[in-house]
Amino acid sequence: MSEGERRSFWQNLVRGFQDVVYGMASHDMTRYALRTRSSMEHLFILTTMGDLLGVPILPPYYSLRLLPYVVPQIATWKRRMLREKDLSDVLA
Numbered sequence: 001m002s003e004g005e006r007r008s009f010w011q012n013l014v015r016g017f018q019d020v021v022y023g024m025a026s027h028d029m030t031r032y033a034l035r036t037r038s039s040m041e042h043l044f045i046l047t048t049m050g051d052l053l054g055v056p057i058l059p060p061y062y063s064l065r066l067l068p069y070v071v072p073q074i075a076t077w078k079r080r081m082l083r084e085k086d087l088s089d090v091l092a
Helices: 003-052 060-082 087-091
Strands: none
Touching: 003 060
């Protein structure tokens, strides 16, 4: 093994170790941030498009103004809001 190959091997080994440590340290924070973002998006859609479920919160004019931004997420939002909840949902 030449000197350059040895150096490359050790650099790759150290980089791999750094990636593992970074992943272990930030995995929970990333999951929490994604869960919070999802909850905030669903709350926003409920506030703006709640009349689809029978919860009139905003006047229809403002809901229609925001409709182009919300259309891609409506199907998953309705599925999540109308899904039955149980104890395992709270624990996850």
